[in-house]
Amino acid sequence: MTLLTRYLLVEFVPPWLLGIALFTFLLLMDQIFMLAKLILSKGVGLALIAQLLANVLPSLLTLTIPMSFLLAVLLTLGRLNEDHEIVACRASGVHPAKLAGPLLMLASVASVVLMWFNGWVVPDAQHAFTRTFVRIAHAHPLLRLEERTFRQIGPYWLYATKVDHRTGRLRGLIVYRTRTEGLPTLISAQEGWLTSSKDGRYFLSLRAGEIQEADKKDPSSGSRVQFVTYDLLLDAGSAEPATIGRSTPELPTPQLREEIARFRRDGLPTSSLEVTLHMRTALAWACPVLVLVASALALRVRRGGRTVGFGLSLIVLFTYHMLLIAGRALGDRGTLPPMLAVWIPNLVVGGAGA
Numbered sequence: 001m002t003l004l005t006r007y008l009l010v011e012f013v014p015p016w017l018l019g020i021a022l023f024t025f026l027l028l029m030d031q032i033f034m035l036a037k038l039i040l041s042k043g044v045g046l047a048l049i050a051q052l053l054a055n056v057l058p059s060l061l062t063l064t065i066p067m068s069f070l071l072a073v074l075l076t077l078g079r080l081n082e083d084h085e086i087v088a089c090r091a092s093g094v095h096p097a098k099l100a101g102p103l104l105m106l107a108s109v110a111s112v113v114l115m116w117f118n119g120w121v122v123p124d125a126q127h128a129f130t131r132t133f134v135r136i137a138h139a140h141p142l143l144r145l146e147e148r149t150f151r152q153i154g155p156y157w158l159y160a161t162k163v164d165h166r167t168g169r170l171r172g173l174i175v176y177r178t179r180t181e182g183l184p185t186l187i188s189a190q191e192g193w194l195t196s197s198k199d200g201r202y203f204l205s206l207r208a209g210e211i212q213e214a215d216k217k218d219p220s221s222g223s224r225v226q227f228v229t230y231d232l233l234l235d236a237g238s239a240e241p242a243t244i245g246r247s248t249p250e251l252p253t254p255q256l257r258e259e260i261a262r263f264r265r266d267g268l269p270t271s272s273l274e275v276t277l278h279m280r281t282a283l284a285w286a287c288p289v290l291v292l293v294a295s296a297l298a299l300r301v302r303r304g305g306r307t308v309g310f311g312l313s314l315i316v317l318f319t320y321h322m323l324l325i326a327g328r329a330l331g332d333r334g335t336l337p338p339m340l341a342v343w344i345p346n347l348v349v350g351g352a353g354a
Helices: 003-040 046-082 085-091 096-139 253-265 271-284 286-300 305-333 338-353
Strands: 151-153 156-164 169-177 185-196 202-214 222-234
Touching (some): 003 096, 046 085, 046 096, 046 286, 096 253, 096 271, 185 222, 253 271, 271 305, 271 338, 286 338
Antiparallel strands (some): 202 222
């Protein structure tokens, strides 16, 4: 390793790590608000919240690591250019384009690691997040309920004017039971409590209410029964967290390939599955693509240093994100081959950098 390469890496690593931390925190803000709500208003323990947070981080790193390469290269080469160190390198016979070589090599190594990370670690983390959230929902059934909003649990629709997530008390309850045959049953109660069992069943204890059942032959008439207490079993048909199957994004790459092959044998469309598969590779190889375009921009901008570098990174990232959304939509609809569709951002942005 030459002295110039070591100097570049020393200058590059701090803003790269700062970029990972900064972009991860920004993308995590939405999740943080959701997790804070679970703690403050719904009584979920800190241990489970920390587990959810750990499970969501890998999905964010898939995006923030390439983003941090862009920011770090713009800041590093931009500072060298502003301090006329690029001019000194040129005077010493070192072409400025060669400065990007070590950074491109580092980004390529990161891409190889991200291909494994996106294909195995991220799906497992997403599945762990789902299992943890389901476990929280079983332990805290009121997570399903919001005030003045109907929520379905099994064949029942629940509505409550007031929901106390800490005590489990519900007020102003309306329970609407649908039936495959016959007319629905309407139950109203002044208050109630919703609890759950380990096998995923929900129990609703009602107090001071009324059951209304319409006559099947004459819907305009029916029966009304008042009660002091009334208990309901709300069988949601939920599975234990250990038995929850994986959704498409939660499948490791080998299993996702098998699922695509099975869909093809059955004559089913595979565009969405293929987009998910190729997205993992395309996002991994965004690292050298963004290094390429960042190097070209940094070597052309002579003033502004870090401020201009940060602003340019936001513009490039916004453009890349818009192209990624458009490409994914085209791939999902089958307008373009899935592999080509998700590689559009890399081809366009990389071509601009070249």
